[in-house]
Amino acid sequence: MFPKSWIAATQAIEFQSEISAPANIAWVKYWGKKGHQLPANPSLSLTLKESVTHTKLMATPADHLKVELIFEGNTSDAFGKKIENYLAALAKDLPLLGRYHYKIESRNTFPHSSGIASSASSQAALAMLLGRLLSKAAGSELDMKAVGSLARLGSGSACRSLMGGFVSWGETEKLMGASDLFATEVHDVHANFKQTRDCILIVSSKEKEVSSRQGHSHMKAHPYAVARTEQANLHYSETLSALKSGDWQKAGDIMEADALALHALMMTGSPGFILLEPGSLEIIRLVRLFREASKVPVYFTIDAGPNIHLIYPEEAHVKVEAFVRHELLRLTEKGTGVIWDRLGSGPV
Numbered sequence: 001m002f003p004k005s006w007i008a009a010t011q012a013i014e015f016q017s018e019i020s021a022p023a024n025i026a027w028v029k030y031w032g033k034k035g036h037q038l039p040a041n042p043s044l045s046l047t048l049k050e051s052v053t054h055t056k057l058m059a060t061p062a063d064h065l066k067v068e069l070i071f072e073g074n075t076s077d078a079f080g081k082k083i084e085n086y087l088a089a090l091a092k093d094l095p096l097l098g099r100y101h102y103k104i105e106s107r108n109t110f111p112h113s114s115g116i117a118s119s120a121s122s123q124a125a126l127a128m129l130l131g132r133l134l135s136k137a138a139g140s141e142l143d144m145k146a147v148g149s150l151a152r153l154g155s156g157s158a159c160r161s162l163m164g165g166f167v168s169w170g171e172t173e174k175l176m177g178a179s180d181l182f183a184t185e186v187h188d189v190h191a192n193f194k195q196t197r198d199c200i201l202i203v204s205s206k207e208k209e210v211s212s213r214q215g216h217s218h219m220k221a222h223p224y225a226v227a228r229t230e231q232a233n234l235h236y237s238e239t240l241s242a243l244k245s246g247d248w249q250k251a252g253d254i255m256e257a258d259a260l261a262l263h264a265l266m267m268t269g270s271p272g273f274i275l276l277e278p279g280s281l282e283i284i285r286l287v288r289l290f291r292e293a294s295k296v297p298v299y300f301t302i303d304a305g306p307n308i309h310l311i312y313p314e315e316a317h318v319k320v321e322a323f324v325r326h327e328l329l330r331l332t333e334k335g336t337g338v339i340w341d342r343l344g345s346g347p348v
């Protein structure tokens, strides 16, 4: 999983680097784990452009591991402790990581508590910086597959934020080079999808009552676990072929079915939970009515929360923007909960 040169590196060196890494939104969701932080099914996502985490890492050689985290200008002991635990676990395989005092400054471009999961973008940024540190100390090239593993071990979906466009993670015969350990870029994408937009409607920015870690673990004994794996594999291969042929309707129909399946799985687990709000359901209903009446190819997807992502091609933007302003904004938080995002090209 990690290069020998990283495992063997012993000489801690003074190191400083910074990077911006984007969030991503899955069209086919990763839900449920196997083994150590490996996905129960292949997933496929769109990398975003505007919703990013910017992180600066300053690492000073020390006799034991210590993390100081400054999030959006304020010291955060809770996040700092989480990162310290993550690094301590990594240090079992990569001992060099245990020999530093890390000062990490991190901020998101999307508003704090906007209801967008920042774990993918922040873990991707941190993994890139740790990969750079290890490569520099080991005198080796940056190994992006190993960086993928660093990201995945922090948050599974974070490995998909390390590259741009459409990204796949999880073993499947449908894509060359696909792996459970790291993500792979999907290159065979029709021009119809090259300028995809994502309008994120924030229905509620309240902290989730169920973490994705808990959600994944509920899949272990879920009565529909086997059916979900089959469905996700089918959704995955159909989405790949829709991306290739440029078929928005097919990609969109699957995207909606997969998002609703994710929420159905949450509702029917034990314990079951409902993360959608009345406003989420009303947005879904209005989007379907609008699509039917206008023939504008706008589809929704949803992460593990109440917020709704509207996915559509660039050509539809003027019509979608008017629809959002006239009919949907009133259903968002304070009537202003919207982020206009689009397909991005990965960390910079």
Ligand code: PMV
Pocket (backbone or CB within 6 Å): 025, 026, 028, 029, 030, 031, 043, 119, 155, 156, 157, 158, 212, 213, 262, 303, 304
């Ligand atoms: O990466 P995690 O462990 O936070 O899980 C993410 C799960 C979903 O966001 C619901 C789906 C996905 O594939 O991104």
